[in-house]
Amino acid sequence: MANIESKRRVALAALGHVKDGMVIGVGTGSTVSCFIEILGERVREGLKILAVPTSHQSAILLAEQGVPLTTLTEHPSLDLVVDGADEVDLDLNLIKGGGAALTQEKIVASATECLIIIVDSSKVVKRLGETRGVPVEVIPMAWKLVKYKLEKKGAKVVLREGMGKAGPxxxxxxNFILDVNFPEIRNPDNLERELNSIPGIVENGLFVGLAELVYVGNDKDLKVLRKK
Incomplete structure (x- = not known):
């Protein structure tokens, strides 16, 4: 698990891209929470930006830090987006959705040409799917049907249960979240399209070709992965 220094290191690196007057997207998760905290410090020091959150969680954190919020309705084109990831391969393809915000995260990520991902070194993998399944957001009435269709393709599918509450x-x-483990993900691009062609699936956690660069932190230093 990443320590706070590792998270702060990648958060500061991403913050270096944020300039006065920008409208930025802000993702969800523990590493992004560190970014939001530092961003709030800079805003209180005079940095003038607007932020589009990808979830209720990030909206609350941004508001608590005094960061002005806006929406894609008002600003459909963003200067940059900062977000985390659950896995990153060497081609900068991602698995996201551990925090169940994958649909809004993908929408916001598509609104910029500069998606910056901040992670710790444990999230970097040779092939997507090594450490976790692919989260899939589904319409509640269709979850069992989608589960059945995916299991017919050889996947292991689990309906994500709530923590501290009964039910999903x-x-x-x-909507609901299915966590889908495939025997192997050889072509993330094809799988992303295939998943979204199944009726009932709203979006999936494969983010292919969207990340511009990834800051990877560990206990000692910082590594930068750039789009080829």
Whole structure:
């Protein structure tokens, strides 16, 4: 697990891209929470930006830090987006959705040409799917049907249960999350399209070709992965 210094290191690196007058997207997760805290410090020191959050969680954290919020309705094109990831391969493809915010995260990520990902070194893998499954957001009435269709393709599928509550996790969009483990992910691009072609699936946690650069932190230093 990443320590606070590692998270702060990558958060500061991402903050170096944020300039006065920008409209930025802000993701969800523990590493991004560190970024939000530092961003709030800079805003209180005079940095003038607007932020589009990807979840209720990040919206609350941004507001608590005094960062002005806006929406994609008002600003459909963003200067940059800072987000985390659950896995990153060497081609900068991602698995996201551990925090169940994958649909809004992908929408916001698509609104910029500069998606910056901040992670610790444990999130870097040779091939997606090595350490976790692919989160899939589904319409509640269709979850069992989608599970059945994916299991027919050889996947192991689990309905994500809530922590501290009975029943499934419910996303900000009112949907359920399936965590889908495939025997092997050879072509993330094809799999992303294939998943979204199944009726009932709203979006999936494969982010292919979206990240511009990834800051990877560990206990001692910082590594930068750039889009080839």
């Amino acid at each position: 996790v419910v996303t900000d969009n009112g």
